[in-house]
Amino acid sequence: MLSAFDSESVATFCKLNAFKYIWRSAEHEDGEQVNLRKAIWFLRMAVGEDARNDRKLFSTVGDTNGSVISSRESTRAGEAYEAGEGEEGQS
Numbered sequence: 001m002l003s004a005f006d007s008e009s010v011a012t013f014c015k016l017n018a019f020k021y022i023w024r025s026a027e028h029e030d031g032e033q034v035n036l037r038k039a040i041w042f043l044r045m046a047v048g049e050d051a052r053n054d055r056k057l058f059s060t061v062g063d064t065n066g067s068v069i070s071s072r073e074s075t076r077a078g079e080a081y082e083a084g085e086g087e088e089g090q091s
């Protein structure tokens with residue numbers, strides 16, 4: 001994504017995605033904890049940190065089904081971010 005857009009546009013994209021995850025966190029099927037951690041991920045990207053390989057952020061988060069978000073999913077989200085697709089291509 002950085003190769004196609006300037007850093008200010010990328011930061012804005014990340015902040016808006018963080019807002020989306022915060023807004024829907026209580027009602028979304030993934031659960032509040034998962035969505036808040038996704039918001040944190042995007043906010044870290046917005047300030048220039050590369051959170052794509054941060055295993056700590058997602059390694060202990062259980063969703064409503066009791067499963068855990070893997071670092072692989074976090075890496076896929078980072079790859080989608082880099083490709084300009086948003087978090088795993090979702091809006």
